[in-house]
Amino acid sequence: MSSEPATENGKIRRRWANLRSRFLGDRRGSTAMEFAMLAIPFALLVFAILESCVSFAGQEVMANITDDVARQLRTGQLRPADVTGTKINTLICARLEIMVAKGCPGLLVDLREYATFADAATAGFKIVSGEIVLTQGTNSTTFATTPGLAESKNMLRVFYPWPVMTDFMAKSVANLNGNKTLLFASVTWQNEPFNN
Secondary structure (H helix, E strand, C coil): CCHHHHHHHHHHHHHHHHHHHHHHHCCCCHHHHHHHHHHHHHHHHHHHHHHHHHHHHHHHHHHHHHHHHHHHHHHCCCCHHHHCCCHHHHHHHHHHCCCCCCCCCCCEEEEEEECCHHHHHCEEEEEECCEEEEEECCEEECCCEECCCCCCEEEEEEEEEEECCCHHHHHHHCCECCCEEEEEEEEEEECCCCCC
């Protein structure tokens, strides 16, 4: 009687060993299993690369537009009357629409004259509760369009809330409300001595 359970246990162990070796030794579905395990991380990586590349391209387009508008202001091709009110937003948006939605929703532009470059260096911004807040030293300021005349010192700052498309990227990249990240460009210059 004592030999029966021992042989029964031995049969069970041999069956499990045989089943385990057949299962682990069978390689017919290994490629499918490996692909299934790597498909999600690979897709996440591809989407992260695409999202980053498109965002970087948008940033570069905006920086080039900002430089071009600043050059036109510096040389007197654009006068203060050409950029008053929302005219500067319209001017920048017309060129930026190649990368963003029609009408450039959320585009913010700050153009102002400074007495010295040291004053311009104190201009900054911060993001508070997902909103852009301009600062001058330690004080908050509002967006303005007050360019100077010939030989004045000016700063043009352009802000655009770029939408982050993929959910997992939005959680780690978005710093503005509505799953958006900030694209920012700035130029500081002194106008040439053109005729006012």
